[in-house]
Amino acid sequence: MCTRSQSRSRNNSPQREAIPAIVEPLRIEFPFLEDQFQEDPPPESPMADNRTMAQLLQAPTEGYEEAIVIPEITANNFELRHGLLTLVQNKQFFGHDKEDPHAHIRYFNKITLTMRVLNVPSSSIKLMLFPPPSKTTNLRNEITRFQQRFDESFYEAWERFNDLLRACPHHGFSELHQLDTFYNALNVNDQDSLNSAAGGNFLGKMPRECLKIIKSKSKVRQTRAKAVVAKVGTS
Template structure:
């Protein structure tokens, strides 16, 4: 038989088991997360920073040991005639013009090539400027590097091949004067200055492209076979003939025609012979 005290103890145990005890949790103190080290020893803070690489220009300007800065006047000077990269633009002509402009700039202790490297980007606009901006950073170290990349971009090898073929196949047109043919031939040479043809090859190509009358006039002025002369002498004869044909000095031609006793000689040949003879006489005096 259970006593009264045993019963009270049993009831207390049952009540304690049925009671819901709410656990009490202490808040954990804040702990800074540990630094995460990457494979290349960079911290997370460094990774979150904005990148600073890859913004350098393609052109590397050599260090200048002088107090020098580009003035707005110099920049405006090259911006007067900018290159846009259009198909009909001549990159060679742009380089020639740029060299002509910058050749007049002289600053103590500042190399001319450094001035060119600094100014050239201002001479570009449109697709030409976009091309330069897309070049890899620090990939252009010298002026020759810049010219080479510029020409290769806007004057591809296929265009060079086409112009070389035009020069090789050059022919005087039916209604074209000697002066017009010579001028057109020189335009082709200027359009492709890296054609690779020697001066003698150029003279041979032009002479064989002429009609029979103009060839005869060159031979007469040369006193024999025109191509037997030295290239410098051939050029002098061509320039003399070009001036005679272009000027069309009727007084000189009429005088030569009336005084000439040689039958069958054309006024142009006679005038050219007189011109060359006069130059030779002046050189001897």
């Protein structure tokens, strides 16, 4: 009986409600993601070369080699077909405003792919289609020996000089060399005009400033020439 009453008292006692366990969400840290999405620091800009034309012309230039080097070809008796040479010569790129350089490259790649020779890479064929050394030498000499003609305006001389550069795009002359060559090829009056536009000494300016002065002067002379022609035509 005692046992039963104890059992009843136990059964009649109020039951405590179970407290639900609080489960904290699992935290997974990905430290590398934070690093991955951090903004990269701005790249350090290289120091601008603020040397003048005169200072740069004193820099050593020894050790420069030709830019185009054709790899050795192991195939026997290999030579470019005359028809391929004709196709390239008939559609040359001169760098004029209306010419599309991308279309020229696509055409050049297309015609060079028509010639496939065992043990001869297509890249070698493309390099061989550049002007021969003798022609390159002649074109380079025309650039280095350039002189303004007696009856040639500044604008005409600048255009003719650029035509020579476009005719030999692999000339290898730096912008510094080009500017120096053109300046020394001008007559005294045009040299004085450039010096005046540069504040007294054209070679005392940086190359990018010299190029800007030349282009500005060329545009002015071109505009004046067109105005004179128009006036003569209406008179």
